[in-house]
Amino acid sequence: MLEKKYNPLPGFGLTMGYTIFYLSALVLIPIAALFFKTFELSWPEFWKLVTEERAVAAYKLTFGAAGIAAVINAVMGTLLAWVLVRYDFPGKRFIDALVDFPFALPTAVAGLTLANLFAANGWLGKLLVPMGIKGAFTPVAVVIALTFVGLPFAVRTLQPVLQNLERELEEAAATLGSSRLRTFCTILMPTLFPTIVTGFALAFARAVGEYGSIVFVSGNIPFKTEIAPYLIVIRLEQYDYHGATAIAAVLMIISFIILACINWLEVWSSRFNH
């Protein structure tokens, strides 16, 4: 007797098929096209293009600044989420809304604003530049801009998890004699860490892809403040399509490896949940 397999959740075939089609059209095919374009180069040509000094400096800046910005966001975002979830204070809703600002603001506007603020004659620049902190047209400017665009990712990822954290966990620790600091370090942090890593990964990915704000604040000085996406644009403007796609391919591979590592860290740190 043949028994027809029956799945109580209907529509698997249809939804799965559509999902695969959608992902292919939107993600897989463009990525494949990028690599095919790159494969038109021979290995030595490719290697030469992607390892030239200017490109390497650009990778370093892109990933270095994105990494620093993501760390800052993970730490400060955690603090911000903590304050927003745990305490009631006047203006809480306003601050909560403010967190989303970088989501909504066109990044070019953010870049222009930051450049104006941190330039030697800007509001903040006036104070900071004499102290030796140059917030515009330096790598510091890149980090500031990337921190700005990544902030909502870190906060918004952590907020719901913090909200759902059982109050009883802290109470239980307290009844066992644990000080608040100890409870925070030994119970809250390990519980929240996987989510903080997720927020870090999102902020990092966002920062690696950022373009609009950086081109205004960094000054785009080759070898110094030129990010890799900007270099791609330069290559395209020079009609050097192969050079552009080669750098793009490298960016993609490095991003992929880093995100895979972060993903592994996330799984490892939440091993007690699965």
Add this chain to the structure above:
Amino acid sequence: MSIEIRNVSKKFGEVAAVNNVSFSVKDGELVALLGPSGGGKTTVLRMIGGLEVPTDGDIFIRGQRVNDIKVQKRNIGFVFQNYALFKNMTVFKNIAFGLKIKKWKRADIDARVAELLKLLDLQGLEKRYPHQLSGGQRQRIAIARALAPKPDVLLLDEPFGAVDAKIRQELRQWLVHLHHDLKVTTLFVTHDQEEAMEVSDRIVIFSKGNLEQIGTPREIYEQPANEFVARFVGVMNILELTVRNGLARINELEFPAHGLTEGQKMRIGFRPYAVQVSPDLTAYRHQAVLRHTYFLGIMLRLELVLPSGLILRSRISKEDYARMGLADGQKVSVQIRTYRILSKEEQLGDEVATTYETFPSLGEGI
């Protein structure tokens, strides 16, 4: 006295959760705080534990006033309804948590954890994480963790609320045994009167923030202090009587007036076991129809309907039921053997006031 609560009140904003409550718990006692939800029992437990600060009154543990002692220093074990196990720690680390804070030596910690795992029948689980355990196991680990640092008192908030009926039954037995072995003063909150009856030495009953009665399960069952307790604990027949022609009456039932005058009202209550039933229609004064028999294990509950439609509930053993050859739909005769007066209207000058008093069991009903 292990725990003493003196005139304790707690307000959350304008809402009074606990009103001027006083009671004490002896060393080694197992006491249930019983009441409907919102009765204030959990708030009382949390105040003893130091998780809430009383608005008024004093709390003593082992003779020491603890109002100003922080929860960390009270040396209590607290078990939460949802276990609140540390998800990021293994069973071993969960149980050892309190010991590490007290700076026990490594070898002592190992020994104590092993001892508790054995006592709670959890051997072999020390390397598991909480999510890998069943509800009953999690509950026992929460208790082991609370007991590990040898607390002065063990406080449990609805300890068996989140497990299914079968496991709950096992855990109750097990709590009694554990308490028997350890003799640690234990207070637990429950809304399940059966659980309180079965497990505890004494029961404290709360309703709407007030302490209604404190006593042994037997005292509470047989001598409920008021109508609330009578209704809340066990099954109670409650009748409202009005005095007419010198007797307190409802439909065909008549009782002595107990000093009340014409037109005044009183409420009486009696347990199902006080309602006697006979298949011999001349045995007792009133006739009734056995409408339905409820099976309760070795006891059966009978729902009896009097000719006027008044319903009485009786309880007899399976053996008596079989001996008398009773069946649903059968005509029987009934009598109320004893009853208690729950409340009584009294004439105070021009006002009519209702007083609540407890009479000792009052002889034969009519």
